[in-house]
Amino acid sequence: MARDNGVxxxxxxxxxxxxxYLSELLEHDVRRxxxxxxxxxxxxxxSQIRQDLNNFGGFGQQGYGYNxxxxxxxxxxxxxxxxxxKVIVIGAGNMGHAITNFRGFENxxxxxxxxxxxxxxxxxxxxRGIEVLSIDTLEEYINEHRxxxxxxxxxxxxxxxxxxxxxxxxxxxxxxxxxxxxxVPEDIVIENVHLNESLFTLSYLIHEKKKAxxxxxx
Amino acid sequence: MARDNGVxxxxxxxxxxxxxYLSELLEHDVRRxxxxxxxxxxxxxxSQIRQDLNNFGGFGQQGYGYNxxxxxxxxxxxxxxxxxxKVIVIGAGNMGHAITNFRGFENxxxxxxxxxxxxxxxxxxxxRGIEVLSIDTLEEYINEHRxxxxxxxxxxxxxxxxxxxxxxxxxxxxxxxxxxxxxVPEDIVIENVHLNESLFTLSYLIHEKKKAxxxxxx
DNA sequence: TAGATTGTTAATCGATTAACAATC
DNA sequence: TAGATTGTTAATCGATTAACAATC
Numbered sequence: 113m114a115r116d117n118g119v120x121x122x123x124x125x126x127x128x129x130x131x132x133y134l135s136e137l138l139e140h141d142v143r144r145x146x147x148x149x150x151x152x153x154x155x156x157x158x159s160q161i162r163q164d165l166n167n168f169g170g171f172g173q174q175g176y177g178y179n180x181x182x183x184x185x186x187x188x189x190x191x192x193x194x195x196x197x198k199v200i201v202i203g204a205g206n207m208g209h210a211i212t213n214f215r216g217f218e219n220x221x222x223x224x225x226x227x228x229x230x231x232x233x234x235x236x237x238x239x240r241g242i243e244v245l246s247i248d249t250l251e252e253y254i255n256e257h258r259x260x261x262x263x264x265x266x267x268x269x270x271x272x273x274x275x276x277x278x279x280x281x282x283x284x285x286x287x288x289x290x291x292x293x294x295x296v297p298e299d300i301v302i303e304n305v306h307l308n309e310s311l312f313t314l315s316y317l318i319h320e321k322k323k324a325x326x327x328x329x330x
Numbered sequence: 331m332a333r334d335n336g337v338x339x340x341x342x343x344x345x346x347x348x349x350x351y352l353s354e355l356l357e358h359d360v361r362r363x364x365x366x367x368x369x370x371x372x373x374x375x376x377s378q379i380r381q382d383l384n385n386f387g388g389f390g391q392q393g394y395g396y397n398x399x400x401x402x403x404x405x406x407x408x409x410x411x412x413x414x415x416k417v418i419v420i421g422a423g424n425m426g427h428a429i430t431n432f433r434g435f436e437n438x439x440x441x442x443x444x445x446x447x448x449x450x451x452x453x454x455x456x457x458r459g460i461e462v463l464s465i466d467t468l469e470e471y472i473n474e475h476r477x478x479x480x481x482x483x484x485x486x487x488x489x490x491x492x493x494x495x496x497x498x499x500x501x502x503x504x505x506x507x508x509x510x511x512x513x514v515p516e517d518i519v520i521e522n523v524h525l526n527e528s529l530f531t532l533s534y535l536i537h538e539k540k541k542a543x544x545x546x547x548x
Numbered sequence: 549t550a551g552a553t554t555g556t557t558a559a560t561c562g563a564t565t566a567a568c569a570a571t572c
Numbered sequence: 573t574a575g576a577t578t579g580t581t582a583a584t585c586g587a588t589t590a591a592c593a594a595t596c
Contacts, residue, residue, distance in 0.1 A: 127531075293372075312349065318478065325517070
């Protein structure tokens with residue numbers, strides 16, 4: 113997974129966690145934090161935290177640490193959270209509902225602007241005040257409105273076709289919840305949430321632990 | 331993230347993907363596959379695939395490759411999918427609904443046996459034929475029934491308290507959807523699905539790509 | 549000034565890739 | 573047997589950790 117600029121994906125995937133803890137600190141009116149304290153919260157090492165942040169600039173101050181508010185703002189900028197993201201949700205089933213109501217969109221500039229479904233029963237209903245539109249009007253909609261992100265919440269069948277439509281309409285990013293690896297051109301960003309893989313990993317770890325405990329009891 | 335036995339988490343997290351592709355191959359009546367072909371499907375290198383599998387045993391045959399059905403069975407065993415997992419869902423909101431109806435449970439031995447919610451309006455309703463019980467009866471339920479996995483689908487507030495209850499009742503694993511890092515003892519396995527982190531990573535990548543394209547156009 | 553903590557270089561560790569002998 | 577492909581060792585690459593000079 114090569115990155116365009118020099119920053120590795122390992123670093124990038126830690127940024128949201130920094131952002132989350134900085135937000136919480138700010139909520140509790142904490143003004144400054146050292147890499148050592150952040151280490152305790154995040155369980156990344158202090159050294160790693162300083163390395164990570166210095167990929168993007170020197171946000172700290174020797175002898176003091178980091179200003180929580182400033183650092184949060186900076187990481188927010190790095191994550192692209194200063195601009196609004198318009199999101200459409202494809203598939204108005206259970207997962208589509210959950211994503212449409214996703215609390216994490218709040219206060220981060222994400223906004224669900226439309227939902228799509230192929231079921232004639234769903235079309236015309238409202239979720240969180242947003243009307244469910246027919247999947248047949250997907251391309252028409254994107255071409256007439258700005259859309260940044262498409263969240264695919266459909267069953268695995270036909271997922272690639274939907275992705276292809278999104279791509280043809282120049283969507284920028286796809287948040288994919290279907291258990292499929294989508295084939296997308298280089299300039300489209302795709303982020304998978306493969307719940308089955310997460311669940312199976314959990315299952316693996318449970319059984320590993322059980323085995324280890326049996327061994328330990330001998 | 332140290333593992334008990336020698337297998338690294340990097341390897342473990344690739345296993346479900348192997349399992350998924352082997353299942354698909356089997357559905358299409360493909361009998362054998364080489365590491366080279368699996369590489370094309372998964373986009374892991376053939377060398378990596380052979381290394382990964384050999385952490386658990388020599389499942390292949392020189393000059394032939396791997397038997398799809400056998401390999402699927404073996405990886406299923408490694409993932410612990412040969413035994414049934416009883417799952418309870420805590421939080422009967424949108425995400426709780428989505429998880430209860432999660433298709434990935436099917437054919438993998440996972441079964442949602444109960445749902446819990448604190449809202450008196452939800453309690454007594456049915457989701458997929460499963461009654462929503464009061465959160466107050468959570469411990470009572472677990473002590474009277476076997477439960478393997480607790481899926482936490484509540485808002486972030488109070489998540490740790492729910493985890494503590496699950497732990498006190500000797501649950502084995504927690505599938506956590508709340509944007510919180512739970513504090514759990516060593517013998518409990520926790521798997522987080524942090525959608526906010528996934529979303530923010532997507533946002534980062536979109537903006538990186540945009541920047542790279544601006545640069546390219548100069 | 550003395551103490552604290554960053555930014556950054558160097559050392560270590562772990563994961564991935566390459567290569568090839570073994571063997572079906 | 574010849575060809576294919578694994579299992580496995582060695583080489584490379586990348587990420588994490590340690591150390592410390594710079595400096596607030």
